[in-house]
Amino acid sequence: xxxxxxxxxxxxxxxxxxxxxxxxxxxxxxxxxxxxxxxxxxxxxxxxxxxxxxxxxxxxxxxxxxxxxxxxxxxxxxxxxxxxxxx
Numbered sequence: 001x002x003x004x005x006x007x008x009x010x011x012x013x014x015x016x017x018x019x020x021x022x023x024x025x026x027x028x029x030x031x032x033x034x035x036x037x038x039x040x041x042x043x044x045x046x047x048x049x050x051x052x053x054x055x056x057x058x059x060x061x062x063x064x065x066x067x068x069x070x071x072x073x074x075x076x077x078x079x080x081x082x083x084x085x086x087x
Contacts, residue, residue, distance in 0.1 A: 003048050009055075011048035013041070 002014045014021045020032035028037045 003045060010052055011045065013037075013045050 002016050003011050004014055006012050012021055013023065015023075015030040015033060015035055017035045018030060018033040020030050022031040023029065023037055024031055029035060030037070
């Protein structure tokens, strides 16, 4: 699977075999050609999402941002910066 970035900069997953961007979540395969999505590909995509979230938070100037959990969208406060934490 390939990761590319849409016009807003967010990562998107595409099939290496046919270029399709549609995946069946029940079977974890490409809708067009049936190529499976491996756990390594999912991990790579989740890492790209986490990096995008970190960059967007920094661009927006969110105070107290140290890390963002891409799976839940949680923003972790910087220790000692509790009064500026974004909920």
